[in-house]
Amino acid sequence: LDPASVALEREEHAHAEQSKVLDAVRLSNEFRVALADSQLFLEYQPFVELSSGTVIGFEALLRWNHPVHGRMPPDQFIPLIEETGQIIAATRWVFREACGALLRMQQAAGNNDLFMSINFSAQDFDEPEFVTSLCNVAEQEGIEPRNIHLEITERLLLRQASHVSETLKLCRDKGMEVSIDDFGTGYSSLSYLHRYPISTLKIDKSFISNMSSDDGALGLVRSIMSISDNLGLSIIAEGVENDQQVSMLRSLRCHVAQGFYFSRPLAESDAISLLNGVHIDA
Ligand code: C2E
Ligand code: MG
Ligand code: MG
Ligand code: MG
Numbered sequence: 001l002d003p004a005s006v007a008l009e010r011e012e013h014a015h016a017e018q019s020k021v022l023d024a025v026r027l028s029n030e031f032r033v034a035l036a037d038s039q040l041f042l043e044y045q046p047f048v049e050l051s052s053g054t055v056i057g058f059e060a061l062l063r064w065n066h067p068v069h070g071r072m073p074p075d076q077f078i079p080l081i082e083e084t085g086q087i088i089a090a091t092r093w094v095f096r097e098a099c100g101a102l103l104r105m106q107q108a109a110g111n112n113d114l115f116m117s118i119n120f121s122a123q124d125f126d127e128p129e130f131v132t133s134l135c136n137v138a139e140q141e142g143i144e145p146r147n148i149h150l151e152i153t154e155r156l157l158l159r160q161a162s163h164v165s166e167t168l169k170l171c172r173d174k175g176m177e178v179s180i181d182d183f184g185t186g187y188s189s190l191s192y193l194h195r196y197p198i199s200t201l202k203i204d205k206s207f208i209s210n211m212s213s214d215d216g217a218l219g220l221v222r223s224i225m226s227i228s229d230n231l232g233l234s235i236i237a238e239g240v241e242n243d244q245q246v247s248m249l250r251s252l253r254c255h256v257a258q259g260f261y262f263s264r265p266l267a268e269s270d271a272i273s274l275l276n277g278v279h280i281d282a
Pocket of ligand 1: 045073181238259260265
């Protein structure tokens with residue numbers, strides 16, 4: 001390696017880093033426009049009760065219809081807007097939109113028990129009056145708090161324990177349910193499961209997809225089932241893609257699942273058609 005090529009490489013590296021920062025700044029400015037300009041929309045992925053094949057609720061998933069890049073998946077912009085703090089405004093938008101959709105879905109299905117699960121980021125919990133404002137929006141949109149599920153990750157619980165714990169307790173007091181998303185992929189201790197007011201564990205899709213080929217993954221799913229049994233928590237299997245997984249989950253006595261096998265995330269009108277079709281073949 002000659003010094004000249006080392007220097008060149010360094011310069012190229014610095015340049016690449018700089019343009020990454022510029023891209024991030026541009027994207028964050030564009031997101032501000034997106035929020036104001038209705039480039040954001042939601043899709044809804046059903047939760048299916050395995051015993052009956054009935055849809056019992058939906059998860060709201062955020063999408064950005066970018067004027068240049070087209071449809072952008074959340075993984076490409078959520079980490080950035082979490083860093084800039086724009087996630088707080090985004091979550092507010094998602095929450096109201098999802099409540100509105102839920103009311104229309106409940107009316108179409110004639111089912112007041114249908115629930116909506118919404119993803120939250122750690123930053124959302126820093127907002128003062130977080131829970132009060134969620135309840136106010138739900139009320140304005142005609143939704144009962146009991147039909148709202150908050151999805152949070154294990155990472156959030158590691159963050160600022162006492163503050164998060166109080167907020168979650170308040171959520172439960174108001175009647176909202178709290179789910180742990182991607183359960184099993186965080187690095188937290190299990191002790192929080194009984195310290196925090198959690199109602200549901202969503203088993204991460206990596207365990208579900210490896211369950212049939214990897215005894216370790218199957219063992220983990222079994223253990224999660226028995227922990228949840230002992231603590232009185234509900235279980236949802238994420239990322240179910242085939243009927244082999246469905247029958248394994250049935251034999252493990254897992255009652256609720258979500259995944260491409262049942263349905264991809266849907267536009268509101270398709271979600272309503274699905275509800276009107278009553279049963280999904282599971
Ligand atoms: P998540 O909350 O764990 O959502 C599940 C993701 O897995 C979704 O990807 C969904 O489309 C995908 N998925 C569902 N079933 C299957 C399956 O059977 N196979 C496979 N391979 N994938 C499946 P999506 O919509 O791209 O969302 C990615 C992540 O972005 C979400 O993971 C969530 O962490 C985050 N996200 C989405 N919407 C929001 C939001 O409104 N707010 C926040 N804070 N995060 C969000
Ligand atoms: Mg989720
Ligand atoms: Mg998940
Ligand atoms: Mg996941």
